[in-house]
Amino acid sequence: MIEVKGLTKRYGNLVAADNLNFTVKNGEILGFLGPNGAGKSTTMKMMTGFMPSTEGTVLIDNLDIIDDDRKAKKKIGYVPEHPPVYRDMTVTEYLRFVCELKEIPKKERNENISYAIDRLQLQDVKDRLIRNVSKGYRQRVGLAQAIIGRPEILILDEPTVGLDPKQIIEMRELIRELGKDHTIMISSHILFEINQLCDRVIIIDKGKIVAIDSPENLSKRLSTSSRLSLRVIGEKEKIIETIKEIPGVQSVSVEGEIEQGSYDYNVLAGTDYDIRKRLFFDMAKVGYPIIEMKKNELTLEEIFLQLTGLEVESNEKGEKEDE
Amino acid sequence: MNKTLTIFKREMKSYFYSPLAYVVISVFLVITGYTFITNILFTKTTFMHGVFENMVTLLIFLIPLLTMGLLTEERKQGIDQLLFTSPLGVIEFVVGKFLSAFVVYIVMLMFTFSFPAVLEYFGTPDYGSIISAYIGLILVGGVFISVGLFASSLTESQVIAGLISFGLLLVLWLVTLMKSVLTGTIVKIMHKIDLFAYFSDFQNGILDSRGIIVYISFTFVFLFLTTRVIDRRRWR
Known part of the structure; x- marks a missing residue:
């Protein structure tokens, strides 16, 4: 479904993403885990075609995100870290704008809007200005925007950041619900969340993939x-x-x-x-x-520390053994 | 191209939902209205020369206010991540933005049609020169707006974008003033690109094709630069 090949992003000397290779399979929820500044957002921005890569390609259903951008972009719904909403529009107005932006035919617009509103339970706020709705609702409007046009793939960048505990639980519920008919890639630095939601996890640190596996296998492998x-x-x-x-x-x-x-x-x-x-x-x-x-059991937290923080140590050991 | 319309419609809404368009239009009308009245009282003629010249000077200050937020706000709030992960081209986007400011500007100019109407009531104005002056104003406005849009693409801060466009327009204005001081080949070039000198032709009733071409080229160059800046930022 999504194939990422040799994806690299350099800013001068800084390497934000370093030769990433992975695939997102049809229908799965893939977790993308890493500390802040690991290159999660950069990678997602490249995968959605917002930012071109320095090297490497991203294929969405065999369509290159740069060369075939218009077709490929239609297959993706993307929710950036901060919901990309116009504060001076009402929720419905905003969703209508998104419909036009995503080239939804006129006849299907109303149906798409009501689908998104239903799915994310936005009925109560649909006629309010986005500036006046709570952060939790705003985040949901951000998600509603992504499912307009029913793209097969959803890419969500830290969708639970800044929400209160109750909203976080609701958001996870929603994502799980959406996972039933979308392929989802979700980034987070909260291990618990990924553990609960995802079928597979990619752990990255300093722009490099540290591990790709299911949450259970990761625990087993490491303990x-x-x-x-x-x-x-x-x-x-x-x-x-x-x-x-x-x-x-x-x-x-x-x-x-x-x-x-x-x-x-x-x-x-x-x-x-x-x-x-x-x-x-x-x-x-x-x-x-x-x-x-x-x-x-070893928690993902500890796995994470072992894979990232203690990696240096294990390398050193490896070298000694080689000698 | 229909997404140009999408961007345009959204931008028009945000102009007229916020006080910005109303404030800019009001300020423009109060000041031009004042110059119009004093002009007539002093000259007791139906010429509008001073009024049009004053309008152009005033636009140096007011157009940056209209354009400074056009591209900064979406970037600051991360909405550009929605726009450019949708099937939207940079050209469609920039043209949509340009047109929205341009239409606000045209609306603003339309209010001043009341000035010739007043002249008509008391005398016989020279419509030829008035119409050509308006054509000149429309073209000059296009240049100023494209300059402002370009400035807005450079930064995430509205204030800085406003200052940059104000600065660029002032430099263009200074060209007119510096011409008489300097000598040599620079002056020849300055004569060629002197926006304000071309405007005097327009307000004298001369529709000079050179003027029209210079204005339109300026507009296109700055719009082109704007698309380059937006593209380049993502490719960096």
Whole structure:
């Protein structure tokens, strides 16, 4: 559906996007994850034809976004980071303007406008000036604009930025809903969001792709050890000693005393071992009751840090091993 | 080309939904009205020379107000990201913007048709020179608006865009004044591009093709430059 080949953008010496290669498949919701300044917006601007690339191409259904721009652009609905709305127009007026801009035939305009208004639940504000509606509605008007003309592809640049928690949840609902009949690419720096919404994730940092995979696979691929949080009543030293005797345990650390008389521990163990059963019986043997035990999967947050922040370290290790 | 109309319609709405068009037109009419009245009272003739000349000078100040926001606001609010990810060409866009300011300007001029009407009531005005003066005004307005549009494409700030177009127009105006001071080949060129000297021809009733060509070329050059600036910014 969308093919990105060798996409590069340079501003003088600064490389905003560096040889990006990926595809967006039909019907999927693809997450585009990276810290601020990683090149997410730049990449999206190139994919939508707003900005040409320094090198590389973007194909939308085999149409080049630069050479066949008029045809290719019709296939994309794009929501930039700040909703591109005229504040001095009413919602309906604005959507009518967008219809004309996107070359929707006269007969289909009213139908398109009411479809967008219905889909994004804008009935209450459709005759109000955009300057007077709340940020959440404005963001929705931005999305409504994108689905005018029913493009197959939606490209959304940080659609939940600046919304309050309730609006964020509503926005995610909407995106999931739209995902049923659109191919969606969504950028974000919030891992939780991507994790919830997306079928696949692309992680980029400093203009380079760090990983492409499903959220689940990413967690699996990266967790070389599993982690347990424990709360046990009893003597600290003795408990640590006992835990360390269990095969597979890599390290034990004390988090502190949260409930009186008990301590919280963090236990790291190899993924091949499930130490929970053994832990339970061993603790019972020495007479220290476990009052809480929780298995912690690696969060996307940690994956992200491992892939981006700690990448340098792993490279260095790799080099040493080579020697 | 129908998207030129789309851009044009939107821009017209924003001119007349905001106080801008009304304020500019009012200021223009008050000042030209004042010069018209004093002119007649002093000369007691049906000539409108002073009035038209005054209008052109006034336009140096007022046209930048009309044009300064034309291209800055969309860029500042990121609406250009909608426009240029839609099937919209830069030329359609720039022409639409130009036409909207131009039509506001024509509306403004139309109000001054009341001046010849007053003259008609009290005497017999020379319609030939009045009509050619209006043709000149329309052409000069086109030049000024394209200069203003060009200035507006250069920056995201309305104020700076206004100042740049005001500055450019002042430079064009100074050409007229500097002509008498300087010598050599520069003066020859200056004579050729002196917008204001051509305007005196128009207001004397001379429809000089050179003047018409110079005005239209100026307009096209600045519109062309505007499209280049917009394109270049994206290609950078």
